[in-house]
Amino acid sequence: xxxxxxxxxxxxxxxxxxxxxxxxxxxxxxxxxxxxxxxxxxxxxxxxxxxxxxxxxxxxxxxxxxxxxxxxxxxxxxxxxxxxxxxxxxxxxxxxxxxxxxxxxxxxxxxxxxxxxxxxxxxxxxxxxxxxxxxxxxxxxxxxxxxxxxxxxxxxxxxxxxxxxxxxxxxxxxxxxxxxxxxxxxxxxxxxxxxxxxxxxxxxxxxxxxxxxxxxxxxxxxxxxxxxxxxxxxxxxxxxxxxxxxxxxxxxxxxxxxxxxxxxxxxxxxxxxxxxxxxxxxxxxxxxxxxxxxxxxxxxxxxxxxxxxxxxxxxxxxxxxxxxxxxxxxxxxxxxxxxxxxxxxxxxxxxxxxxxxxxxxxxxxxxxxxxxxxxxxxxxxxxxxxxxxxxxxxxxxxxxxxx
Amino acid sequence: xxxxxxxxxxxxxxxxxxxxxxxxxxxxxxxxxxxxxxxxxxxxxxxxxxxxxxxxxxxxxxxxxxxxxxxxxxxxxxxxxxxxxxxxxxxxxxxxxxxxxxxxxxxxxxxxxxxxxxxxxxxxxxxxxxxxxxxxxxxxxxxxxxxxxxxxxxxxxxxxxxxxxxxxxxxxxxxxxxxxxxxxxxxxxxxxxxxxxxxxxxxxxxxxxxxxx
Numbered sequence: 159x160x161x162x163x164x165x166x167x168x169x170x171x172x173x174x175x176x177x178x179x180x181x182x183x184x185x186x187x188x189x190x191x192x193x194x195x196x197x198x199x200x201x202x203x204x205x206x207x208x209x210x211x212x213x214x215x216x217x218x219x220x221x222x223x224x225x226x227x228x229x230x231x232x233x234x235x236x237x238x239x240x241x242x243x244x245x246x247x248x249x250x251x252x253x254x255x256x257x258x259x260x261x262x263x264x265x266x267x268x269x270x271x272x273x274x275x276x277x278x279x280x281x282x283x284x285x286x287x288x289x290x291x292x293x294x295x296x297x298x299x300x301x302x303x304x305x306x307x308x309x310x311x312x313x314x315x316x317x318x319x320x321x322x323x324x325x326x327x328x329x330x331x332x333x334x335x336x337x338x339x340x341x342x343x344x345x346x347x348x349x350x351x352x353x354x355x356x357x358x359x360x361x362x363x364x365x366x367x368x369x370x371x372x373x374x375x376x377x378x379x380x381x382x383x384x385x386x387x388x389x390x391x392x393x394x395x396x397x398x399x400x401x402x403x404x405x406x407x408x409x410x411x412x413x414x415x416x417x418x419x420x421x422x423x424x425x426x427x428x429x430x431x432x433x434x435x436x437x438x439x440x441x442x443x444x445x446x447x448x449x450x451x452x453x454x455x456x457x458x459x460x461x462x463x464x465x466x467x468x469x470x471x472x473x474x475x476x477x478x479x480x481x482x483x484x485x486x487x488x489x490x491x492x493x494x495x496x497x498x499x500x501x502x503x504x505x506x507x508x509x510x511x512x513x514x515x516x517x518x519x520x521x522x523x524x525x526x527x528x529x530x531x532x533x534x535x536x537x538x539x540x541x542x543x544x545x546x547x548x549x550x551x552x553x554x555x556x557x558x559x560x561x
Numbered sequence: 562x563x564x565x566x567x568x569x570x571x572x573x574x575x576x577x578x579x580x581x582x583x584x585x586x587x588x589x590x591x592x593x594x595x596x597x598x599x600x601x602x603x604x605x606x607x608x609x610x611x612x613x614x615x616x617x618x619x620x621x622x623x624x625x626x627x628x629x630x631x632x633x634x635x636x637x638x639x640x641x642x643x644x645x646x647x648x649x650x651x652x653x654x655x656x657x658x659x660x661x662x663x664x665x666x667x668x669x670x671x672x673x674x675x676x677x678x679x680x681x682x683x684x685x686x687x688x689x690x691x692x693x694x695x696x697x698x699x700x701x702x703x704x705x706x707x708x709x710x711x712x713x714x715x716x717x718x719x720x721x722x723x724x725x726x727x728x729x730x731x732x733x734x735x736x737x738x739x740x741x742x743x744x745x746x747x748x749x750x751x752x753x754x755x756x757x758x759x760x761x762x763x764x765x766x767x768x769x770x771x772x773x774x
Contacts, residue, residue, distance in 0.1 A: 161668045165658055470656050472637075473617065474670055475644035475718070558637070 162481070163488045165467050166460055174456040179492055181449030186500040186538070189442035190531045192435045194508060197527035198516075199432050213400060214287060216254075216363060218393045220416045233390040238413075242394070247405045250397035254281045254366075255374045258382035262343035263367065266354060269338035272327040274317070280342075281366040282374040283395045291359040298373040305342060305355040308368035309335070314360065332360060346381030403429075450542060453493075454549055460485055461553045468554055478558075482550030490543055497539045501532060562628050562647065562721045562754075564591040564614065569623035571609040584610070584774055586623070593721065596748070596755040598764060601774035607758035608653050610774070611726045614756070615650050616640035645674060649720035651728040655711045659700035663691065663710050666699050671717040685713045688743055690736065704731040712740050716747045723748060725757040734763065741767060 219232035234253070243251045257280035265271035288296055288308075296306050318329040336357050344351045361368065398406060410417055461468065464485075471481055505528065513523045566589040570577075579585045584599070585606065591597055601607050612618040613625060616635060625632045627643075635643070644650075657666050663686075671677055677685075686692040689709040694702060699710060708731055715723060723744065729737040741764070748755050757769065 161661065161665045161672060164661060164665065165669075467658065470658065471669070472641060473615075473644070473652075473656055474714075475641055475673055477638060477641050480673075555637070 160484060160487075162471060162476070162484045165471075166464050166485050167488065171456065171459055174452060174459065175489065175492070178449045178452040178456055179496055181445050181452065182493060183496050183500055185442050185446035185449055186497060186535060187442075187504060188438055189446060190500060190504045190535055191507065192439040192442060193534055194504065194527035194531040195512070196432060196435045196439065197530045198524050199428055199435070201524045201526055213398045213402075214363065215396050215398060215406065215417055216393055217396060217410065218416050220414055231390075232392050234392070234394060239391070239394065242396070245405075245409065247399045247402035248396050249399055250286070252284045252287065252395045253391035254283060254393045254395060255371060255378075256281050256366075257344075257374060258378045259344055259346040261367070262345070263355075264341045264343065266339040266341050271330065271335070271338055271340075272322075272325075274321065274327075275343075276313075278367045280369050280374060280377075281364070282369055282371045283364075284371060287395055287397065295358045296370055298370045298376075301353070301376075304339065305353055305369055305373050306358045307340065307342075307355045308359045308361050308364070309357050310365045310367070311360045311362045312365065313367075344377055344381045347383040349381045351381065446538070450545070453489075453542075453546065457485065457489070457546060457550055458553055461550065461557070465557060469558065472558060478551045478554040479547075481554060482547055485550060486543070486547055490546070493542070494539065497535050501535055504531065563593050563626075564722070565589070565624075565626040566591075567624040567626070569610075569613070569621055569625060571606045571613075572620035572622070573609075574606060575622065580773075582773055584772060589772075591722075591754060591756060594748075594752045594754050596745070596767075596769045597757065598769035598771045599756065599758045599774060600760075600771055601758070603760070605774045607774065608726055611650070611652070611724050611756075611758065614722075614724055615648060616643070646719050647721045648724065649715040649718055649722070650724040651708075651711045651715045651726060653726040653730075655707050657699045657707055657711060657714075660698065662696050662698055663702065664695045666710055667714050667717060670714045674718040676719055677717045682713065682717065685716060685743060689713065689740055705733075705736065708732060709736070709740060712744065716744070719751060720753050721751070722754045722756065725755065727758055727760060730760065737764075 219234070221232060222230070224230050239251065239253070242248060261278045261280050262275055263278045264275040265273055267273075285293070285296065291308070297303070298305055314330065314332065314335065321327065322329050338356075340355045340357065342353050342355045344353065355369070396406075406417070409415070468478075468481055472478070508523070508528075516523055566584060566587075568586050568588070569584070570579075570586050574585065577585075579587070599607060599610070609618065609621070613621055613632075616632065619633070658669065661669070664682075667682055667686075671682065683692060683695075686695065686709075689712065691702075691706050691709050691713075694706060699707060702710070708728055712725075712728055715725075725744070729740060732740060744755065745767070747753070755769075757764075
């Protein structure tokens with residue numbers, strides 16, 4: 159350790175330094191965490207994770223004991239649909255169209271996926287509800303075309319965390335499953351067929367496999383068991399005005415309707431969480447600001463207390479910049495370590511506590527968040543260092559300018 | 562580097578009439594590489610002259626030139642650069658850090674200039690008889706010991722001039738001789754000049770040009 163650090167170490171007021179370091183730790187921890195989560199949510203909100211916007215919900219009637227007994231049914235009547243579409247906060251409404259035949263899904267041998275077969279059902283919604291995927295890819299015109307598929311995110315979770323570990327199969331990433339083809343087994347009463355499909359997106363809101371409308375209509379004609387083109391509508395796809403979740407909730411209770419749990423909670427969580435995060439972020443920045451001020455004061459106090467020594471050092475040929483660098487070197491080392499430690503803690507915290515619960519609400523952690531967070535800490539530390547250095551040199555110069 | 566003084570009068574002495582041979586209010590030149598002894602009584606401005614030449618005080622009239630540079634034009638950084646490599650000094654107040662050890666006090670300078678090896682520093686301290694106190698806090702040393710520490714510290718840098726403000730006031734004849742010889746050797750090694758103020762130590766045996774204030 160350089161000797162001149164020794165001189166100033168004796169002059170330190172540990173209380174102020176401790177206060178500032180505690181403030182910096184808390185401020186950095188909270189701001190890092192909130193920034194990472196904010197970026198994650200923002201990225202998810204932009205539709206990378208879900209092919210539907212945050213304002214779409216799926217509703218259905220509640221299944222009750224009476225329904226099971228056949229005393230009532232869960233079909234929506236035309237009048238009910240018209241009624242719903244007249245609500246001011248509902249901007250768009252459409253029924254699901256469902257496949258009128260049995261569907262199985264399996265790997266396409268040779269494409270690199272482990273073998274599996276699962277029963278599924280196909281549905282479609284009008285194209286105008288689909289967002290966040292390339293509409294070019296969301297086309298199907300003839301039987302030679304590969305059928306574009308939107309998979310429920312739960313499906314992948316089920317495979318990766320349920321089926322794969324129990325059967326010793328490798329886990330599949332979203333990117334991998336997007337890059338291979340899948341087989342759709344269409345089993346009608348009189349007709350069977352296999353077509354190739356390819357995953358183009360994921361949805362946490364819809365629990366069925368979605369395909370383009372054109373394919374549903376074509377395949378219902380070819381494989382349909384009932385031949386009934388006007389199958390009853392049991393589920394509706396709604397588009398809401400921004401922030402209208404509360405009104406919808408009230409309406410749902412009145413009409414004894416069920417909202418597909420995921421769809422509302424996810425968008426709600428996102429919106430509320432982002433607001434909460436903003437508040438936390440603001441507080442964290444405030445704490446940081448205060449800590450910076452305390453630190454500035456602390457260093458100015460060192461200068462004031464060490465005025466005589468600083469004068470001596472300049473008499474011996476030390477530049478003010480060299481002196482401030484030495485005073486800082488010792489104190490800033492602590493701050494640097496705080497930065498590193500907080501970084502590690504936040505990453506641990508995210509991976510141990512936050513990200514595991516992300517999956518269940520259909521959110522995806524992104525490296526962008528961490529990247530932005532780390533970048534922010536680095537920029538803060540570097541900026542802080544130069545601010546302190548400048549302030550110190552200036553304080554020293556101010557004291558000795560005219561004496 | 563030659564030092565020219567032109568009509569210098571310290572602020573506290575303005576209005577006073579000076580004798581013919583006085584440095585004050587006359588033209589005077591310190592030639593590079595030569596050794597000067599300035600004799601004067603207390604209060605005649607010895608320390609003031611040293612402070613002017615080292616850029617610590619500016620309360621005087623007249624002009625001081627270092628070669629062709631007027632020192633009035635030097636900024637703080639300019640002065641600090643001079644103090645690192647051109648002008649060494651031992652102050653009457655010694656300017657030591659009482660809280661640091663003898664060795665640390667010397668390191669404060671030597672870390673800045675990296676001019677002497679640890680061995681050379683030890684040798685100098687040994688010559689002046691203070692090596693044994695190397696790890697002792699300077700605050701606990703006697704005035705005479707402190708003066709010797711300050712002298713060794715001043716030698717831990719390259720210089721063209723060394724300013725010594727009553728550096729031997731607490732040293733006996735023998736130690737004064739040892740210290741002055743050490744300083745003169747360092748000057749000779751760098752072709753440096755020396756300006757020494759004294760209240761009248763017996764220094765006739767040394768090759769010093771005597772001036773009066």
